[in-house]
Amino acid sequence: MFCRTRLGAEGVAERLVERGTRAVAIHGDKNQAARARALADFTYGRAQVLVATDVAARGIHVDGVACVIHLDLPDDPKDHVHRSPHRGPARPAW
Numbered sequence: 001m002f003c004r005t006r007l008g009a010e011g012v013a014e015r016l017v018e019r020g021t022r023a024v025a026i027h028g029d030k031n032q033a034a035r036a037r038a039l040a041d042f043t044y045g046r047a048q049v050l051v052a053t054d055v056a057a058r059g060i061h062v063d064g065v066a067c068v069i070h071l072d073l074p075d076d077p078k079d080h081v082h083r084s085p086h087r088g089p090a091r092p093a094w
Contacts, residue, residue, distance in 0.1 A: 001051045004072035012071065013051040023049040026057070 003009040006027040016023035024038035024047040042050040043062050052060070 001049060001069045002057065003053060004075075006053055008072065009051045009053050016049055016051070021049055022047045023051060023055055025051045026060075027053045028055055031074060055087070 001009075001012060003012055006029050009025045009027045010029075013023040013025035020043075024041050026035050026038045028037070038050065039060060039062075040046070041047040050062075
């Protein structure tokens with residue numbers, strides 16, 4: 001899932017956990033060790049949902065992601081390409 005703000009990402013992850021979904025947040029207020037741990041938890045199935053901001057998500061690649069949810073649209077349409085898995089040529093839907 002993608003949120004615009006750090007507080008938004010943290011809040012969404014907390015609400016998911018409260019409802020029984022294993023979720024982790026990744027954003028700029030977390031140190032590198034915490035971001036690496038969250039990504040590992042998601043990659044290896046210990047977390048079902050990774051909630052991230054655009055900046056934190058750059059450069060992340062996880063195989064087998066079934067669904068990407070954009071809770072907030074990116075400010076820059078090019079960021080949409082970084083958020084979504086590539087299934088061929090990068091072609092925005094708009």
